[in-house]
Amino acid sequence: MVEGYYDLCIRYLPEDKEAMEKFLLLAKHFGFKGVGITESPNKEYITNTCLYNTFLDIFFGIEIDEENPGKLYSQVSRGSREANYVIVKGGSDKLNRSVVDTPDVNILSLPFGMKEGGLDHVIAKSAANRGIALEFDVGALIRYRGGKRVHVISELKQRLMLARKFNVEMVLTAGARSICDMRSPRELIALASLFGMTKEEAMKSLRDTPASIIKRKKTNEFIEGVELIEEHVYPEKQGESC
Template identity: 35%
Template sequence: MGKPKFYDLCIHAVPDGENVAEQLAALSRYLGYSGIALTNHSDKLPLSQPVLPSTNEFEIFRGVELAEENPSKLHGLIGKFRKSVDVLIVHGGSETVNRAALENPRVDILNHPAFAKSSGLNQVLAKAAADNDVAIGLTIRPLLHSRGPRRVRLLSDLRANLDLARKYDVPLVLSSDAMSCFDLRSPMEILALAEVCGLEEDEALEAITIVPERIISRNRPGPGYIREGIEVLEEGDYF
């Protein structure tokens, strides 16, 4: 078995986050990732698509995190963005949005499913996620930036969703959800944090390697495809 390829499929660049794509890409490559997805929220997209740096060993994928409370409008956004991105994430947080995302096979990942007094998932929604191959996103940034009761609640919600994911064989994706370079963590740090949160070592590894790679593969054309607008970075071009 070769060396695993690590992916972070949820990173926010300017104007959603604090750093530009080139800075986030350079640091992510330095930390040991094989690829990242730039997934700004749909209401904070750049005015023009940035030129995406890429090498044979490192790729940047186009993504979006849809932020919409109205399920009907959400389905419209899914249709609008699906063909133009490699990774399509829905920002959850209400039962109606979670259901709309998990029942739509064009969605790749549901992030932040929890809402008031609920971890965000139940048996019906977990089964829908499994049937439609929609992954549940486990994001690290909220844990890093929380303390006290809020962190306890986040961990409790995560473990409840993890139990349902195991029961219904729902795919999981681990990501930083970084809003700046300071939120990025190396793959080994992400794996260590995931195990503290209750994931087994093999579950955490699959959630940062195999599942992200599968998502990218199903949304991209076959071998030999070169995405328009790619710029190759030379070795050592960090910052």
């Protein structure tokens, strides 16, 4: 099977260099190409723990949990400058609508078991238009047992139906909160099949979508002192114009 899996929603930041090393070794052992940590570390931490690492790509995202739409806007724009990608935690209907209208949001993460809220067709449609990916957190299937898991599976099934209908991008993740919550890509695919996701969809949401989220961000960035003067014209197009 082709390599190149990413897990972008790891909500765990290893405390020191040793923990980081263990974490990276485990991720490598599982066959990930890159991991994305959604806890915001300071610069000192990054230089101390991540520089020596060459075998795995590490990305730092930011997860925003903000009820107020006005504050959300400013937090997202600040977060998108600092981090590789931005995840916003949804909730009520009003909040979700303002999230999908905010620019620079990459991933929308919705909690389970909300009475007023969750994914509906309006949010699915505008998320698809703006290229916002929807997080499918199979960590809930691992953590819960019994009744709660039953509800989680049916909710994920509902979200999958809407995502398929409106072509919303999907991101499959283990939603790890500690090193013990990590799962390998093949296991994530198997867990996704529990709520009806096909193998192809699961592989796309582990490989192509996360890769495009990271790439999207990278292409917008320039090193200090460099600026884009004009768009590059490809040779074959030049030939046509002559």
